[in-house]
Amino acid sequence: PENGQMPPMKPEAMKARAQKMAARRGMGPADGPELRPLGERCILSFGSSAGPPMLPSMYNNTYSIAQSKDTVMIVVEMVHDVRVVRLGGTHPPASVRKWMGDSIGHFEGNTLVVETTNFRDGQEFRGAGENRKVTERFTRVSAHEILYQFKVEDPTSLTQAVAGDVMMNQTPDEMYEYACHE
Numbered sequence: 001p002e003n004g005q006m007p008p009m010k011p012e013a014m015k016a017r018a019q020k021m022a023a024r025r026g027m028g029p030a031d032g033p034e035l036r037p038l039g040e041r042c043i044l045s046f047g048s049s050a051g052p053p054m055l056p057s058m059y060n061n062t063y064s065i066a067q068s069k070d071t072v073m074i075v076v077e078m079v080h081d082v083r084v085v086r087l088g089g090t091h092p093p094a095s096v097r098k099w100m101g102d103s104i105g106h107f108e109g110n111t112l113v114v115e116t117t118n119f120r121d122g123q124e125f126r127g128a129g130e131n132r133k134v135t136e137r138f139t140r141v142s143a144h145e146i147l148y149q150f151k152v153e154d155p156t157s158l159t160q161a162v163a164g165d166v167m168m169n170q171t172p173d174e175m176y177e178y179a180c181h182e
Contacts (some may be wrong), residue, residue, distance in 0.1 A: 010157060044123065051100065113159060
């Protein structure tokens, strides 16, 4: 939003979130693996570094992007996540939910545009839940830079869309091999 702040959640989304939190009360923080964060369980990276949207957090913020004839693969250094963006095609039914959602991409000139939907419950982005749509744009602006832009829309949880951009700079360094443990 123009004010640079996250928009408020809709009242019904706040109520649903509060109900989930209340259901967990009385359980200790380690009473079951499902109560531990996804990053701690080595399922997904911490924060939103794997995305979408892909935002730097803590450390290990390196990405490796490779393209084949019908896919773009984005390897994330943190927790060694791999996003597969299918070029062309359509999203599966809303009942098919994936970690990091389902990503479909196409090119507009030299910009890769990726639309992601069908997120799993429990993988939120700052109030936006499983029904969000994330649109990302990857544009090479120089030989060593990619402008990464994103827009998060969730009419069931957020009062308005959230957007931002990050410069991704090429590095001559190799990606750190992240060894996760449970």
